[in-house]
Amino acid sequence: xxxxxxxxxxxxxxxxxxxxxxxxxxxxxxxxxxxxxxxxxxxxxxxxxxxxxxxxxxxxxxxxxxxxxxxxxxxxxxxxxxxxxxxxxxxxxxxxxxxxxxxxxxxxxxxxxxxxxxxxxxxxxxxxxxxxxxxxxxxxxxxxxxxxxxxxxxxxxxxxxxxxxxxxxxxxxxxxxxxxxxxxxxxxxxxxxxxxxxxxxxxxxxxxxxxxxxxxxxxxxxxxxxxxxxxxxxxxxxxxxxxxxxxxxxxxxxxxxxxxxxxxxxxxxxxxxxxxxxxxxxxxxxxxxxxxxxxxxxxxxxxxxxxxxxxxxxxxxxxxxxxxxxxxxxxxxxxxxxxxxxxxxxxxxxxxxxxxxxxxxxxxxxxxxxxxxxxxxxxxxxxxxxxxxxxxxxxxxxxxxxxxxxxxxxxxxxxxxxxxxxxxxxxxxxxxxxxxxxxxxxxxx
Ligand SMILES: Nc1ncnc2c1ncn2[C@@H]1O[C@H](COP(=O)(O)OP(=O)(O)O)[C@@H](O)[C@H]1O
Ligand SMILES: O=P(O)(O)O[C@H]1O[C@H](CO)[C@@H](O[C@H]2O[C@H](CO)[C@@H](O)[C@H](O)[C@H]2O)[C@H](O)[C@H]1O
Numbered sequence: 285x286x287x288x289x290x291x292x293x294x295x296x297x298x299x300x301x302x303x304x305x306x307x308x309x310x311x312x313x314x315x316x317x318x319x320x321x322x323x324x325x326x327x328x329x330x331x332x333x334x335x336x337x338x339x340x341x342x343x344x345x346x347x348x349x350x351x352x353x354x355x356x357x358x359x360x361x362x363x364x365x366x367x368x369x370x371x372x373x374x375x376x377x378x379x380x381x382x383x384x385x386x387x388x389x390x391x392x393x394x395x396x397x398x399x400x401x402x403x404x405x406x407x408x409x410x411x412x413x414x415x416x417x418x419x420x421x422x423x424x425x426x427x428x429x430x431x432x433x434x435x436x437x438x439x440x441x442x443x444x445x446x447x448x449x450x451x452x453x454x455x456x457x458x459x460x461x462x463x464x465x466x467x468x469x470x471x472x473x474x475x476x477x478x479x480x481x482x483x484x485x486x487x488x489x490x491x492x493x494x495x496x497x498x499x500x501x502x503x504x505x506x507x508x509x510x511x512x513x514x515x516x517x518x519x520x521x522x523x524x525x526x527x528x529x530x531x532x533x534x535x536x537x538x539x540x541x542x543x544x545x546x547x548x549x550x551x552x553x554x555x556x557x558x559x560x561x562x563x564x565x566x567x568x569x570x571x572x573x574x575x576x577x578x579x580x581x582x583x584x585x586x587x588x589x590x591x592x593x594x595x596x597x598x599x600x601x602x603x604x605x606x607x608x609x610x611x612x613x614x615x616x617x618x619x620x621x622x623x624x625x626x627x628x629x630x631x632x633x634x635x636x637x638x639x640x641x642x643x644x645x646x647x648x649x650x651x652x653x654x655x656x657x658x659x660x661x662x663x664x665x666x667x668x669x670x671x672x673x674x675x676x677x678x679x680x681x682x683x684x685x686x687x688x689x690x691x692x693x694x695x696x697x698x699x700x701x702x703x704x705x706x707x708x709x710x711x712x713x714x715x716x717x718x719x720x721x722x723x724x725x726x727x728x729x
Contacts, residue, residue: 289313291363291370292346301422301442305707307337314478317399319382326573327368327380330399330489332444332477341480343579345381345444345489345534359645360416372416373426374440375448380414382429383438386601387471387492399476400489405459407468409436409492422620427495435495436470441617444477445624446485453556453628454593454616455493457537458530466613467494467529487624496612499604505641506600506667512645517670520644524674526611527640531633531679535592541630543588552584554626555696562703566713569702574693575724582694591630598639600647621704626727634686637675638693642701642719644668649715660686695723 291310296302302309312334312403319328327350349356350368360375373379388404408587411428427440441449455469475489502523509516541547559576562567595602596618604612618627648664651657683690701716 286313287365288370291333291365292348295362295372296333296335296344296346296727299442301424303342303422303443303707304335306541309335310337311335312480314480315399319386320549321377323378325374326350328373328376328379328382334480336480343444343477343480343485344442345440345475345477345666347379347440348603349376349379357468374416374426377411377414380426380428380438381411383440383473383490383491384409384411384436385500387473387490401474402471403474404471405456405468409470411436414438422617425427428492435497436492437467437495438490438492439616440490440494441488443620444475444489445486445487446479447487447624448628449488449624450593450596450614450628451617452488454534454538454595455491457593458533461533461537462608463530463533465526465533465611467496467670469493496604496609498605499505499606499612501601502601502603502605502611503647505605506644506647507650510663511651511658512633513663516663516667517604520667520670521674523611523640524671524676525678526603526613526674527598527636527671527677528675528682530613531592531594531636534594535590538593539630540590540592541633543591547591548588549582549634554581554622555580555692555699558696558703559699562699562706566702566705566717568717569699569720571689572720572724575727576699576720579692579695579724579727583688586688589632589686589689590635591632594630594631594633595629595636595639596627598636599643601643619700621700632686632689633679633682633695634690635693635697637672637683638690638697640671641668642697642716643696645670645719649718650712653712653715691723691727695720698723 289311291547293311296309314332316331316333321327329348330345333344333346349371354369355372360372361369361687387402388409389402410431412431414426414428417425423442424440428436428438430436452472455466458466459469470492472491473489476484476486479485497544506516543623566691595616602615604614644664646665648660650658676683698716698719702713705712
């Protein structure tokens with residue numbers, strides 16, 4: 285193993301976006317692309333590494349700034365190799381400037397940057413300064429101050445996959461439709477890299493959107509309201525109405541289809557697959573399997589909905605509350621544990637509704653686990669009710685018409701969350717696990 289690969293492997297293991305926390309990375313360098321050097325002492329290189337450790341190998345995009353001196357941010361230092369100090373690219377202005385140039389420069393990137401193609405909706409843009417956001421994230425987000433004084437949110441995808449990333453295609457359609465519920469997309473970068481086996485893969489490497497100023501994170505807002513026992517029903521009602529508005533716009537902007545038997549079979553297949561994966565990782569789920577399966581089968585026999593583009597991983601961490609714009613929806617990438625090819629397929633809106641309902645339960649679950657526990661059970665029940673009423677204020681009787689589907693998606697989401705927590709935050713497994721037990725118990729009674 286080369287010095288670079290070894291260094292990146294050790295560093296990557298500690299990053300939030302390293303997606304298989306329970307295994308030691310086994311990296312293989314697939315390709316490296318140099319950006320046009322702006323300065324002889326600062327080289328910007330984007331590496332693509334394949335991690336062979338998980339069952340399905342994953343490809344990571346690792347942008348690095350190699351400096352001649354140890355003069356970058358110490359917290360972002362990956363290590364020293366080949367006589368240079370290597371820093372995590374997104375913390376470095378040189379990387380962000382070259383990324384934005386690639387994304388919004390009109391001409392096709394040639395020569396050394398031929399691995400990437402920029403697409404701009406906002407013309408040629410340039411950053412004056414940038415700052416990486418910290419916090420729990422699957423990808424890496426950066427706030428850039430543009431030369432025209434606007435702020436932009438730049439997101440660098442870490443796990444890259446062959447195919448269309450719905451974060452870009454969904455936001456592009458919403459932006460074109462003049463959405464008031466989402467930040468406008470400004471541009472994106474599509475790249476090519478060698479696949480782990482043979483051939484070339486192509487997919488999105490980064491995107492850039494309007495930064496929503498003064499926005500508060502929905503999860504933090506909800507948790508702080510719940511812990512103080514503050515009413516959240518007005519906000520939850522507006523969130524429900526906003527979700528339905530978003531769904532209406534998505535149905536108008538992207539393909540829809542009436543669900544057919546084969547769509548039901550496909551959805552059921554996906555749900556049972558998740559159940560099997562979760563059971564393998566968390567054996568306690570086995571004894572709940574029969575009850576879960578019965579709920580899935582009931583939903584499969586119920587009336588079929590119209591399928592359309594949805595958010596795909598809706599929860600309180602995917603919404604921002606802005607004083608002048610109300611609720612804003614972000615991160616249309618879908619569930620990170622789901623194959624990319626499935627994520628942009630038309631789906632049922634009740635999947636999103638179920639995701640948000642699970643999130644209110646998570647607020648109560650996380651507060652109950654505090655050192656000094658807070659009982660937010662009633663808070664969560666009221667938020668849930670208000671959210672459904674808000675949704676119905678725009679979408680009419682849809683929730684009542686597809687109640688069995690909603691029940692099944694709520695369980696499916698909790699099953700997904702058990703696997704997600706097992707990989708990322710094992711001490712939180714009890715939150716979705718007890719939700720599955722409760723959802724099954726309330727159904728029987
Ligand atoms: N347009 C935006 N304006 C302001 N903040 C944003 C915007 N988009 C994302 N953020 C912030 O960045 C964080 C990560 O963004 P997100 O799209 O959820 O990334 P990830 O794919 O890593 O989960 C969000 O929780 C939010 O705080
Ligand atoms: O935001 P991501 O796309 O990375 O989504 C993943 O991580 C989420 C956690 O950050 C996870 O959400 C679960 O925990 C949330 C609280 O932290 C809670 O609000 C959600 O309801 C719950 O599902 C999400 O499932 C996962 O895909």
